[in-house]
Amino acid sequence: xxxxxxxxxxxxxxxxxxxxxxxxxxxxxxxxxxxxxxxxxxxxxxxxxxxxxxxxxxxxxxxxxxxxxxxxxxxxxxxxxxxxxxxxxxxxxxxxxxxxxxxxxxxxxxxxxxxxxxxxxxxxxxxxxxxxxxxxxxxxxxxxxxxxxxxxxxxxxxxxxxxxxxxxxxxxxxxxxxxxxxxxxxxxxxxxxxxxxxxxxxxxxxxxxxxxxxxxxxxxxxxxxxxxxxxxxxxxxxxxxxxxxxxxxxxxxxxxxxxxxxxxxxxxxxxxxxxxxxxxxxxxxxxxxxxxxxxxxxxxxxxxxxxxxxxxxxxxxxxxxxxxxxxxxxxxxxxxxxxxxxxxxxxxxxxxxxxxxxxxxxxxxxxxxxxxxxxxxxxxxxxxxxxxxxxxxxxxxxxxxxxxxxxxxx
Numbered sequence: 001x002x003x004x005x006x007x008x009x010x011x012x013x014x015x016x017x018x019x020x021x022x023x024x025x026x027x028x029x030x031x032x033x034x035x036x037x038x039x040x041x042x043x044x045x046x047x048x049x050x051x052x053x054x055x056x057x058x059x060x061x062x063x064x065x066x067x068x069x070x071x072x073x074x075x076x077x078x079x080x081x082x083x084x085x086x087x088x089x090x091x092x093x094x095x096x097x098x099x100x101x102x103x104x105x106x107x108x109x110x111x112x113x114x115x116x117x118x119x120x121x122x123x124x125x126x127x128x129x130x131x132x133x134x135x136x137x138x139x140x141x142x143x144x145x146x147x148x149x150x151x152x153x154x155x156x157x158x159x160x161x162x163x164x165x166x167x168x169x170x171x172x173x174x175x176x177x178x179x180x181x182x183x184x185x186x187x188x189x190x191x192x193x194x195x196x197x198x199x200x201x202x203x204x205x206x207x208x209x210x211x212x213x214x215x216x217x218x219x220x221x222x223x224x225x226x227x228x229x230x231x232x233x234x235x236x237x238x239x240x241x242x243x244x245x246x247x248x249x250x251x252x253x254x255x256x257x258x259x260x261x262x263x264x265x266x267x268x269x270x271x272x273x274x275x276x277x278x279x280x281x282x283x284x285x286x287x288x289x290x291x292x293x294x295x296x297x298x299x300x301x302x303x304x305x306x307x308x309x310x311x312x313x314x315x316x317x318x319x320x321x322x323x324x325x326x327x328x329x330x331x332x333x334x335x336x337x338x339x340x341x342x343x344x345x346x347x348x349x350x351x352x353x354x355x356x357x358x359x360x361x362x363x364x365x366x367x368x369x370x371x372x373x374x375x376x377x378x379x380x381x382x383x384x385x386x387x388x389x390x391x392x393x394x395x396x397x398x399x400x401x402x403x404x405x406x407x408x409x410x
């Protein structure tokens with residue numbers, strides 16, 4: 001048996017002995033709300049930092065300036081960094097986000113209860129991605145406690161704005177020079193090692209007309225009528241997206257959804273203002289600037305048929321993730337160890353979501369996604385009622401990350 005094999009055994013033994021501690025740590029995080037919106041996430045960061053320090057990990061707290069927080073529509077955010085250098089060599093960052101979508105309706109369990117039923121923990125954020133606070137923290141602890149010579153360093157980047165785009169989380173950490181990793185692994189949500197994902201464009205369309213009494217609608221300008229025409233044109237245009245299938249398995253075709261609409265004053269008043277937001281998912285092959293220009297042209301062309309004034313504001317433009325040179329080193333290590341621990345072949349894939357991983361890629365840092373989760377994100381009920389995570393998979397993923405780091409830092 002080689003020294004590396006013995007160290008791997010020691011790491012797995014440590015994690016087996018601390019399985020209950022990791023479960024309790026995750027439960028504590030799930031019980032603290034961190035919904036975004038509204039995005040008042042500093043209290044969760046404070047509690048997470050305290051829990052991490054109780055585990056013996058020194059935590060840097062980086063409170064985000066209130067003006068920046070307001071710009072992204074949040075109330076408060078504090079980024080957490082944990083650094084441990086084993087010796088000279090590359091730095092590998094592990095990023096997970098603590099903000100979560102609001103619970104919504106339809107839950108049969110307390111969304112903040114962290115209830116365990118038949119080996120599954122239930123709660124908002126248990127799978128996406130508070131679980132990887134636990135996965136990454138205990139993987140790092142296992143490396144530290146085995147106390148053998150290694151090269152390089154590991155950093156944990158625990159951030160709180162993934163649901164708002166990641167600009168004041170990992171985006172800010174990198175742009176401000178608070179961290180300069182050589183590689184990054186970001187929160188995952190299934191067995192697969194993700195190397196590519198979609199981008200996303202959010203546009204807000206405002207249609208301004210003129211109010212009038214419903215008894216004399218011709219004296220006004222109906223903003224809702226124009227908005228309805230514009231949305232109908234967008235839905236007609238959307239049908240053509242089905243023919244633009246990505247060459248990457250798992251991505252499929254681009255998507256467009258109108259997800260939010262508001263407007264009007266009362267039933268008996270011609271609506272003077274209607275606002276709607278749309279979500280356009282971009283495949284890795286698409287150019288974000290071209291996608292936005294095409295979408296604006298569809299809206300403007302239809303808007304010209306009405307007397308209303310129409311404005312278009314970009315809310316978010318997140319670039320797709322594509323592999324960078326060096327990311328294959330990460331994916332090879334993770335796939336090898338995951339196949340060994342999971343007892344089945346684990347390969348790379350692409351997903352039609354978008355994540356904070358793109359911020360690392362945009363900074364030129366090779367990055368992949370891997371973390372705790374069942375076989376598919378659908379099994380986890382991610383972003384839906386009764387979000388859940390199999391605890392066996394939480395602990396298996398922690399071993400995979402720890403052993404992959406062992407290989408990468410060897």
